[in-house]
């Protein structure tokens with residue numbers, strides 16, 4: 001295991017999953033280390049002293065923090081295979097814009113759908129459906145957000161699909177009837193081994209979310 005990049009991660013984390021998918025897209029072998037948030041490892045605390053959050057990729061002894069930053073780093077450190085970005089500067093800027101939209105709009109909304117109740121949850125559902133429709137229109141008729149190839153925006157968003165069943169169960173709505181194209185895109189992405197190997201079983205996520213709701217709501 002000497003010299004393999006180390007990924008500090010936590011299994012249900014859609015942010016951690018992004019790093020897993022990115023590394024597997026590049027065919028990079030890595031050591032996966034599961035963190036216990038009630039007893040964070042010294043390596044996590046040293047590597048990400050600012051946020052103390054996963055994912056952290058430790059490569060050649062140096063830590064890279066923040067999931068989208070990890071995905072970009074992986075693309076640059078292993079440029080030979082499956083580039084995540086198009087070469088055109090404008091298209092690259094657009095890809096960064098949409099991944100940022102996923103982080104700023106979609107991430108907050110999805111949390112309210114499964115992690116809140118009452119009015120806050122209802123508002124979250126509205127925001128979530130709005131965000132999904134915007135993303136669906138950005139996808140258009142392309143197979144991937146990256147066009148013909150699976151890229152940066154695809155990696156930033158696909159990891160949330162392991163949570164879709166939890167959103168539907170606790171939000172009491174159907175994502176497919178709101179946004180069939182997005183579901184078709186998610187199924188297409190799941191055909192990639194880099195994705196299917198990196199995303200946990202949806203049933204496990206539902207059970208995890210149910211436990212969170214029991215303890216926190």
Ligand SMILES: N[C@@H](CCC(=O)N[C@@H](CS)C(=O)NCC(=O)O)C(=O)O
Nearest residue numbers: 013015037052053054055066067068
């Ligand atoms: N913006 C961060 C978010 C990472 C994040 O929220 N990680 C959570 C797990 S999903 C975490 O490490 N939480 C530990 C804690 O808050 O103590 C990223 O994209 O990497």
